[in-house]
């Protein structure tokens with residue numbers, strides 16, 4: 594057993610072999626995380642003192658980050674006492690994680706390779722989540738995959754998921770070829786720390802989403818009317834990137850609270866008159882003042898990393914950049 598001191602003022606114990614992230618979560622520390630398998634870099638921290646051992650490959654870290662002493666909390670354990678630092682640490686208590694049975698309530702094909710599925714839970718189920726979080730869906734064979742929650746509350750005992758087909762993917766083949774209404778599944782969640790920062794939020798919010806990355810953004814936007822007036826942002830801009838017109842599976846006009854939005858296609862059909870390219874490049878061309886602004890990015894890990902690098906080059910504080918990368922679990 595070793596002791597970990599985080600950002601000088603939180604301390605917790607870690608058992609032999611346990612990952613740093615697991616130990617932090619057991620101690621109710623709201624350490625930021627998403628994929629839990631070393632592929633995104635949400636749980637990245639810097640080792641100030643002490644040594645660690647690798648449990649899983651740290652695919653989500655660049656060589657430069659590794660050289661500067663950054664590690665992934667989900668991929669390492671402690672071999673001595675540790676002093677660690679994380680940026681953008683919000684000391685926020687997330688709802689507790691549960692495993693719950695559910696049935697498929699509906700499946701709707703909303704584009705050639707995206708379905709909207711709703712899961713129905715028994716009436717007596719209580720389930721809390723912060724808009725932006727995700728659940729792991731556990732299939733009959735025990736396979737589990739992460740999906741962001743697309744609705745903003747559990748008032749009807751329903752969770753809405755937006756699922757993209759990945760050719761040959763184990764869970765994709767289930768959702769698109771064999772899943773039936775009333776199939777019994779289990780979920781574990783809520784997970785992840787991607788959620789609206791309601792502790793001293795900025796006046797301006799920018800959401801960047803690619804593909805089904807719009808799901809947690811929808812959830813957050815739908816929750817904003819319920820916030821206290823002083824926590825409501827003044828300006829919200831959304832950039833949603835897709836490849837083709839047929840990928841635009843959601844009517845953006847139906848999303849509440851948007852002051853401005855931009856639909857961007859990377860491979861537009863000939864009759865597309867909107868923006869063309871990648872949303873991170875379009876964001877840079879928009880000449881937005883990043884003062885008093887928070888940025889939420891969700892979906893493709895390439896988009897998230899590229900956006901982050903571009904913002905760092907502009908001198909934007911990365912502490913006000915929140916992201917959830919839809920990385921593969923294998």
Ligand SMILES: Cc1cc2nc3c(=O)[nH]c(=O)nc-3n(C[C@H](O)[C@H](O)[C@H](O)COP(=O)(O)OP(=O)(O)OC[C@H]3O[C@@H](n4cnc5c(N)ncnc54)[C@H](O)[C@@H]3O)c2cc1C
Pocket residue numbers: 627628727738739740741742755756757758759760761762763764765766785805806808917918919920921922923
């Ligand atoms: C925090 C989080 C939230 C997520 N939320 C959503 C969501 O709301 N909606 C959604 O559709 N997906 C989401 N994902 C991705 C999802 O969990 C699965 O990874 C994805 O659906 C593929 O699962 P699969 O079983 O079909 O494919 P797998 O059997 O896991 O993979 C099959 C093959 O496809 C590759 N692959 C897997 N995913 C991708 C990808 N995205 N792009 C390219 N190749 C890939 C794998 O490397 C592998 O070679 C999320 C992931 C994370 C980590």
